[in-house]
Amino acid sequence: MDRFAFLTQVHQAIAIQVQTEHYRRWRGKLHPDGRGNTMCALYWQLNDVWAAPSWSSIDFDFNWKALHYFARRFFAPVIVSMYLDKNEGVEMFVVSDKTKPLLNYTLSIDLLAWTNGFKPVYSANKQLDIKPLSSIQIDIDDELRKRYNTQNDETEYVIRATLSNSKGLPVSPTAVLLPDKLYKIGTSYYGNAEIASVSKLSSNEYEVSLKASGIVPIVWLDLKAPIKRKYEVLFWFSDNAFVMTQEQVKVVLKIVASNAEFTISKEDISVCHIASC
Structure with missing residues (x-):
């Protein structure tokens, strides 16, 4: 039961992260079919009025579930958001809720292999100017797309992305894209x-x-x-x-x-x- 409770919390946290970051990526954009401008989001639910398995991120005893720690990251004022599109290709965005521009920021991207410890098999840095209250899509290098190819085996890799200011200080939580089929890794x-x-x-x-x-x-x-x-x-x-x-x-x-x-x-x-x- 303890393990089941933990895994359901992880499932809940990842599911709500995926949904919330989708809304944040679509801020300031409107698709011809009506999708978009979904820059505002709330999640259900914050806390509990009695002890029970529920959607809450804080339980009846005020303990933080996995979701509440995830929420601190995916609701941070500035985030890097990654996902796999319908063709299973990696996509990346930087979303800012800041009211001032972020100038000369560095986006660091690392491709990590489970079999290579903490040494990236591919790295890239991109210099960015980020407009206020915006969501910008990041161009993914051909080399990264070639290596991270789900047609072969995307379970081999983890992508990590961090955003830093001109002084080298991180300004967003570290973004990590895990394989969709995590269980296949072993x-x-x-x-x-x-x-x-x-x-x-x-x-x-x-x-x-x-x-x-x-x-x-x-x-x-x-x-x-x-x-x-x-x-x-x-x-x-x-x-x-x-x-x-x-x-x-x-x-x-x-x-x-x-x-x-x-x-x-x-x-x-x-x-x-x-x-x-």
């Missing part, structure tokens, strides 16, 4: 993620460092059950339910409420992924 190609260290930042915040041996799809962090029961703790991570496409990742754990003071160690945090949660 879990032996997945990397393993583990907690490398935990350091206290303040009375209620901790920095959690993770390390991975390879690409890890849908990493899930959690406090272990004995800690949650003993201290009746409410907590959130700065990011969760993400794809690990680099060897090291740092997130912040925030303790929102508890019935007593306590200290978190690396042994108190569990980490798993889509094949092991």
Whole structure:
């Protein structure tokens, strides 16, 4: 039942991400058949009035489900959005809800292979000027289209895209396009993620460092059950339910409420992924 609950949360999160990003990509555009101008979106539903399996992204006890972490990313003011079109070719957009132009920004695109660790088999950088309140389509290089060819086997690759400003600082969540048929890859190609260290930042915040041996799809962090029961703790991570496409990742754990003071160690945090949660 625990595994079923986790997989349904992942299914829900990805499904609503796909739908919401579709609406955001169509902002400011109107197709002759009437499609478009769908720049506004709400998702059903935010929270629960009782404990039950439901559409909510926050459960009755105020815990964040996978969807709520996904929503923080797909509703970010600036996003990179990727999908496969009806011909199973990759398409990419940058969507901005900013009211000012974004000038001289860099879009970095990496093609990662499950069998090649974290070293991209193809990389490209594109310089962009992004208009306010816009959705722009990105030209995909022929080399990337040739390599990422679903006629052959698109399950071999993962595409990662990041948008940075002129100072090299990221301005959007990292976008990752996983294969549609993730189950065909075989879990032996997945990397393993583990907690490398935990350091206290303040009375209620901790920095959690993770390390991975390879690409890890849908990493899930959690406090272990004995800690949650003993201290009746409410907590959130700065990011969760993400794809690990680099060897090291740092997130912040925030303790929102508890019935007593306590200290978190690396042994108190569990980490798993889509094949092991």
